[in-house]
Amino acid sequence: MIWVAAAAATRLGGGGAPDIPVARIVLAFLLCIAVAGLAILLLRQRGAPLAWRRIGEARGAIEIGEVRRLTLHADIGVVRHAGREYLLLVQAGAASVLHERDVDEGPAA
Incomplete structure (x- = not known):
């Protein structure tokens, strides 16, 4: 065989x-x-x-300023839209606004 x-x-x-x-x-x-x-x-x-x-x-209405990786599943970033700037925390399945301000303002304290 x-x-x-x-x-x-x-x-x-x-x-x-x-x-x-x-x-x-x-x-x-x-x-x-x-x-x-x-x-x-x-x-x-x-x-x-x-x-x-x-x-x-x-070139749209949303401009991404800066993004940093915090962990494997979370990023933090600055987004500008309509004269406002937002500090966003983006996690797996969720996003939250940590801080917002007018773009014309000076640096936030």
């Missing part, structure tokens, strides 16, 4: 090392690098598609 399984494995998979020359692997790698380089040059020359350009350009 063991001999039959060994014979079937040799017949199906060949049972030996793959016969792919190293030069062929290196040439395929170099071809991939060349295609990626051409894609980068093309995107730089003609510009990114319109949908890609919109990422990060949106």
Whole structure:
């Protein structure tokens, strides 16, 4: 029974090392690098598609001033909206306003 399984494995998979020359692997790698380089040059020359350009350009009414990580599940951040500045504590599943002030005011005491 063991001999039959060994014979079937040799017949199906060949049972030996793959016969792919190293030069062929290196040439395929170099071809991939060349295609990626051409894609980068093309995107730089003609510009990114319109949908890609919109990422990060949106200027809305909310401006995030600064964010700091407190713990693995909690962040604290400063958010500005409509002339007001809010100090927010954002936790997993909850957010709370710790302090708010007008932006025109000096530093809070």
